[in-house]
Amino acid sequence: MTRRYLAANWKMNVPEEGVDVYVERLANWPVDPDVEVIVAPPFVFIDEVSRVSTMGDRSIHVAGQDCWEADKGAFTGEISAPMLAANGASYVILGHSERRRIFGEESSLIGRKLAAALGNELVAIFCIGEEESAREAGETLTVLESQIRGGLRGLENARSVLVAYEPVWAIGTGKNATPEIVQETHLGIREILEAVVGTDLPILYGGSVSPANAEELAAVEGVDGFLVGGASLDSSKLESIYRSLSR
Ligand code: PGA
Secondary structure, eight states: OOOEEEEEEOOSOOOTTOHHHHHHHHHTSOOOTTEEEEEEOOGGGHHHHHHHTTSSSSOOEEEESOOBSSSSSSOTTOOBHHHHHHTTOOEEEESOHHHHHHSOOOHHHHHHHHHHHHHTTOEEEEEEOOOHHHHHTTOHHHHHHHHHHHHHTTOTTGGGEEEEEOOGGGTTSSOOOOHHHHHHHHHHHHHHHHHHTSSOOOEEEESSOOTTTHHHHHTSTTOOEEEESGGGGSHHHHHHHHHHHOO
16 A cells, blocks of 8 residues: 555635644544544644644644745744744645746755755655646657746655646646646656656645545556545535545
8 A cells, every 4th residue: 555645735824624633623523544634734833733633643744834945044034944943843845836827936956955855855846847838739758848847956865755636727726637647747847856856756736636536546557646625624524535535
């Protein structure tokens, strides 16, 4: 049985049920040792989530939603990888399409952030994904290859990376990629990974994952888990997605 991953990306939101209640509920889900649960709250809740997360039968892993490339210094507004680790995080999301698009993050910066994360013993959830125009133009794999090369080339410890394939057109739109698209693209990503880092890595799918489509997407060959945004803000929706990964 291979390991699978369920990562909850709250983005700049807080679950309505409250942080403590949410995490306690997750901590009391039936334990499946093959499914790793990761919660990525806004920075200010990392400490709280990691304190509550060990209370139930299972431990929840905590992720930052981003980090800066340097360990410390004059970088107003930023958080470093060692700061995340010191507050209980063991993962960090990097290269999310919102960071790339809204905050103008380029592949070279994302690559340096990945190095900082891995150098500080964090596992990186490295996001890649094409815009709708690229898919329509048949350029999906070209875009993904350039993102993968920018992020992972020359990286030591690439084994501590989970790749999250998140087509930009599927994020927050309610329009998930079809199982056929996911299967074909994950396969293409694996070939690129083999060429660039010489190893296979877990690949999560993200983009409008919900209780309605999780079962079908979890059954797709080559899907090692999900990165969930909107639906992750409700612990009962997230539980239903978790159950689809727990085979
Ligand atoms: P979504 O977001 O599930 O709301 O589409 C996914 C993500 O951006 O990680």
